[in-house]
Amino acid sequence: MFQTDKARVTLADTNSAKPTRRGALRLLTLGFAAATATMISARTARARIFTGFIEGTAVGGYDAVAYHTQGEAVPGDPAITLEHEGATWRFSSEANRAAFAADPDAYAPEYGGHCAWATAQGYLAQGDPEIWRIFDGRLFLNATQGVNRRWLRDVDGFIMQADANWPSLK
Structure with missing residues (x-):
């Protein structure tokens, strides 16, 4: 009405x-x-490389080459950088920058620096540049020490899962 x-x-x-x-x-x-x-x-x-939301650098500003050559996480120098795959990479020396420039795939972390365990589970999470391992010449980052302990229980299996998941996640 x-x-x-x-x-x-x-x-x-x-x-x-x-x-x-x-x-x-x-x-x-x-x-x-x-x-x-x-x-x-x-x-x-x-960019498929994780650069964080604030600092904007790959591997949290650490030198990706130093993991392989020095066996430790070494902070990069903000004055020694290289642009690769949409990310800024820092290095602790000119020699490391040159090595990375010559063969980035040999030094860059797997899964763009995302947490390797999370990638194996089918999602992306930030990798911590201080929680890392090198297996078969490949650099892997994980998010936490707890996640890293899980990762170490079945490294080969998690790498197989992460390798299979990565193309659809990146």
């Missing part, structure tokens, strides 16, 4: 057309979330 009470119609029309403070905040929050997701996905799509 029709209601002819103009005050009610006007009030209803006014309330539905006027944005509320809560509604505006929701729209702003949704817009911010969408913009952030777009930036993160664009960055991820652009």
Whole structure:
């Protein structure tokens, strides 16, 4: 049935057309979330190398060559860098930068520096540059010491799983 009470119609029309403070905040929050997701996905799509969200360097700024040649995690020098696969790589020496430039695949961490165990489980997580192992000449990072202990229980099996999962995750 029709209601002819103009005050009610006007009030209803006014309330539905006027944005509320809560509604505006929701729209702003949704817009911010969408913009952030777009930036993160664009960055991820652009580079398969994990660079973190703040520092923007591969392997957390550590020298990828030093793991292989010195057997330890050595922080890279911000003045000695190289751009490779959309990421900035730091090195502790010019010699290490030259070695990486000559054969990046020999030194770069597997799965773009993401956690090797997580990659084996079918998802991506940040690898910690101080929690690492080299197996068969390949550098693997893991997220935590606990995850690393799990990884060490079946290295070959986890590498097989991660190698199979990586193409669909990157």
